Amino acid sequence: MTGGAARGLLAELREKAAARLDPVHLDFYEGGAGTERALAENERAFARLALLPRVLRAAGPPRTAVDLPGAPGTQPVVVAPTAFHRLAHRDGELATARAAAAAGTVLTASMAATTTVGEMAAAARAVDPAAAVWFQLYLQPEREVTLALVRRAEEAGCSALVVTADSPVFGRRTRDDRNRFHDLPPGYAAENMRGLPGAPPGGTRDIAMSPALGWADLRRLQAATRLPVLLKGVLHPADARRAVEEGVAGIVVSNHGGRQLDAAPAAAEALPRVADAVAGHVPVLLDGGVRSGSDAVTALALGATAVGVGRPVLWGLAAEGEDGVARVLAHLLEDTAHVLALCGAGGPRDLGRDQVVRRGPAGLPGIGEAGSW
Numbered sequence: 001m002t003g004g005a006a007r008g009l010l011a012e013l014r015e016k017a018a019a020r021l022d023p024v025h026l027d028f029y030e031g032g033a034g035t036e037r038a039l040a041e042n043e044r045a046f047a048r049l050a051l052l053p054r055v056l057r058a059a060g061p062p063r064t065a066v067d068l069p070g071a072p073g074t075q076p077v078v079v080a081p082t083a084f085h086r087l088a089h090r091d092g093e094l095a096t097a098r099a100a101a102a103a104g105t106v107l108t109a110s111m112a113a114t115t116t117v118g119e120m121a122a123a124a125r126a127v128d129p130a131a132a133v134w135f136q137l138y139l140q141p142e143r144e145v146t147l148a149l150v151r152r153a154e155e156a157g158c159s160a161l162v163v164t165a166d167s168p169v170f171g172r173r174t175r176d177d178r179n180r181f182h183d184l185p186p187g188y189a190a191e192n193m194r195g196l197p198g199a200p201p202g203g204t205r206d207i208a209m210s211p212a213l214g215w216a217d218l219r220r221l222q223a224a225t226r227l228p229v230l231l232k233g234v235l236h237p238a239d240a241r242r243a244v245e246e247g248v249a250g251i252v253v254s255n256h257g258g259r260q261l262d263a264a265p266a267a268a269e270a271l272p273r274v275a276d277a278v279a280g281h282v283p284v285l286l287d288g289g290v291r292s293g294s295d296a297v298t299a300l301a302l303g304a305t306a307v308g309v310g311r312p313v314l315w316g317l318a319a320e321g322e323d324g325v326a327r328v329l330a331h332l333l334e335d336t337a338h339v340l341a342l343c344g345a346g347g348p349r350d351l352g353r354d355q356v357v358r359r360g361p362a363g364l365p366g367i368g369e370a371g372s373w
């Protein structure tokens with residue numbers, strides 16, 4: 001499997017998904033905020049980078065397993081949290097959960113899932129009793145609502161929480177505004193929000209975003225759970241440093257797939273400085289624009305322990321249900337191992353930042369040495 005072939009598979013599934021999906025739902029999945037610059041930059045940033053292979057390192061066949069919070073020995077390509085999978089396929093999040101477990105990788109269940117986290121975790125564990133499921137959480141302004149969500153994740157057997165911090169307000173999604181897509185169709189709901197304190201009888205609460213939340217709220221969450229907490233949506237190195245001081249178990253470098261701040265840099269551009277700030281204290285993950293093993297290996301070389309994929313999972317799901325998600329994950333994982341081998345690496349730890357260069361004549365030396373990201 002080559003990088004080209006993996007990209008070919010994703011392109012094929014994306015096309016198939018586009019043909020099957022309601023155009024309004026396709027826009028919801030594909031779209032970003034504002035002019036969609038941050039969205040486009042995520043993929044472009046990887047395209048601007050090249051990998052310098054090392055030779056004759058006797059590295060042996062690549063071992064891809066990595067240790068993540070609550071997920072020892074998992075794979076370096078994990079499923080990023082994305083909302084509303086039942087709009088993509090009738091099996092929805094259950095299909096995604098089974099495919100992630102079969103691939104031996106982490107499923108991050110979205111708080112905005114159309115299936116409860118309990119059902120998702122059970123589906124994953126039916127495939128692999130050791131499957132790792134993380135729960136993505138937007139801290140809610142009412143503490144008792146946040147706590148109720150945390151208890152649900154704990155009871156489901158989730159092994160970590162992923163707090164999304166890049167959404168003090170909801171991003172302005174141009175396509176959704178144009179389509180007036182602001183509510184789920186009848187028969188679909190954000191099931192994790194059902195029956196929470198303050199919800200109407202039998203109904204769901206809306207997911208709130210609040211610009212009033214701060215580090216103290218994160219601290220209160222950490223004090224209220226024994227689960228490791230990762231912080232998602234970090235781009236500034238000072239925030240990464242602070243998060244480590246606050247005791248987070250991991251950082252996810254992400255611009256939310258270009259769906260929040262349109263002026264944000266690509267995740268891959270922000271990664272090296274964040275990795276420097278974190279200095280190996282906790283694992284750093286990246287999501288945004290990862291579409292091939294080369295992209296994944298580039299991120300690993302720039303300091304990530306693992307990468308997350310959002311839209312490719314949705315393409316697989318919409319195109320072919322569980323099989324489609326399984327194909328996406330298998331291809332990306334296989335391609336990552338293949339590119340590692342081509343780079344002379346026996347595993348992610350063998351990669352150096354000096355192996356990543358900008359394309360073009362100004363691209364050498366490696367960006368690690370140029371230090372100008």
Ligand SMILES: Cc1cc2nc3c(=O)[nH]c(=O)nc-3n(C[C@H](O)[C@H](O)[C@H](O)COP(=O)(O)O)c2cc1C
Pocket residue numbers: 028029030042080081082083110111112136164232254255256257258259287288289290308309310311312
């Ligand atoms: C349709 C869609 C829904 C998303 N829903 C969530 C969500 O509920 N919570 C969250 O933290 N991030 C959410 N994200 C962001 C993803 O977790 C991730 O940051 C992003 O998709 C990565 O970029 P990629 O799609 O290029 O792989 C969503 C992204 C998409 C495309």
Ligand SMILES: CC(C)CC(=O)C(=O)O
Pocket residue numbers: 083112207256259
């Ligand atoms: C429905 C939203 C809360 C999910 C989300 O984070 C997104 O669409 O990017």
